[in-house]
Amino acid sequence: MNPNKALWEKGDFTQIAAFMRQSGEAVVKSLEITTPPRVLDLGCGDGTTAVPLALLGAEVVGIDIANNLVDAGNKRAAEAGLNQLTFQEGDACNLQGVSDHSFDLTLSVFGAMFASNPFDVAKEMVRVTKPGGRIVMGNWIPNDTTSFVSQLLKISSAFTPPPPEGFVSPMTWGVDAHIIERFCQAGVPKEKISMVKDTYSFISPDKSPTDFVELLRRFYGPTMNAFEAAEKSGTAEELLNQLLDLAKAQNKSADSSTSIPATFLRVTVSL
Numbered sequence: 001m002n003p004n005k006a007l008w009e010k011g012d013f014t015q016i017a018a019f020m021r022q023s024g025e026a027v028v029k030s031l032e033i034t035t036p037p038r039v040l041d042l043g044c045g046d047g048t049t050a051v052p053l054a055l056l057g058a059e060v061v062g063i064d065i066a067n068n069l070v071d072a073g074n075k076r077a078a079e080a081g082l083n084q085l086t087f088q089e090g091d092a093c094n095l096q097g098v099s100d101h102s103f104d105l106t107l108s109v110f111g112a113m114f115a116s117n118p119f120d121v122a123k124e125m126v127r128v129t130k131p132g133g134r135i136v137m138g139n140w141i142p143n144d145t146t147s148f149v150s151q152l153l154k155i156s157s158a159f160t161p162p163p164p165e166g167f168v169s170p171m172t173w174g175v176d177a178h179i180i181e182r183f184c185q186a187g188v189p190k191e192k193i194s195m196v197k198d199t200y201s202f203i204s205p206d207k208s209p210t211d212f213v214e215l216l217r218r219f220y221g222p223t224m225n226a227f228e229a230a231e232k233s234g235t236a237e238e239l240l241n242q243l244l245d246l247a248k249a250q251n252k253s254a255d256s257s258t259s260i261p262a263t264f265l266r267v268t269v270s271l
């Protein structure tokens, strides 16, 4: 199996996505959509952004590599009565079956950044987006001390065996020079690409930062892999303590609830 598919089907990302609903809605609001567009949400998970987009009246196709998340997304769409929202399985590196220039907006919030070949991802996003349309990506930034997720992935990777040769870190999607190179190679002029830092918060009114770390340990593929490796090397307790320290230090909530901010890079490509 494609290792990326295996990674995301390993756990149950819906458990983590439950902390992302409020910020997903805020991202959609910030897109300032006036006329309901046709939208592709790439690496959509169970619809954190796809559902609010469809609620605005957009016709939305969510594509994700993880079959369990596609099923969860379709279930949410059916429960919400959103007939114009469909989820399907696919790989951001190769959107076979998706027609050229078929979307006004291609959105990918912490999704396509995880695909294995970033140059193919940029090429495919440009191919399926209409001229005059836009691509918007939300990407984590490497070594960003103000980003919970950046630190979570950094700590997790320190406990995981090194990736295979040729592996391109998803975090390179948070570096301006790489983003520009990838979209320029896909035929986009440099001046059509812009980057700005923004903040995404992981929020739960009834779960604490300790609960959040426990859910990451049980359900979030990259953290699950880190704990599996750490258990083998006898360092699981150290990993747990580092993640608990991080989550507690970054939590902005004064009570036992969770509100953990994470800086990310918002990339906009105007076609």
Ligand SMILES: C[S@@+](CC[C@H](N)C(=O)[O-])C[C@H]1O[C@@H](n2cnc3c(N)ncnc32)[C@H](O)[C@@H]1O
Residues within 6 Å of the ligand: 004, 008, 009, 013, 017, 020, 024, 042, 043, 044, 045, 046, 047, 048, 049, 063, 064, 065, 066, 069, 090, 091, 092, 093, 108, 109, 110, 111, 112, 114, 115, 116
């Ligand atoms: C961090 S989750 C974000 C999910 C969703 N965008 C959200 O905001 O809740 C990353 C998502 O990207 C998906 N993904 C990873 N690699 C992919 C690929 N090559 N093609 C499509 N989806 C991919 C994963 O299955 C997962 O749903």
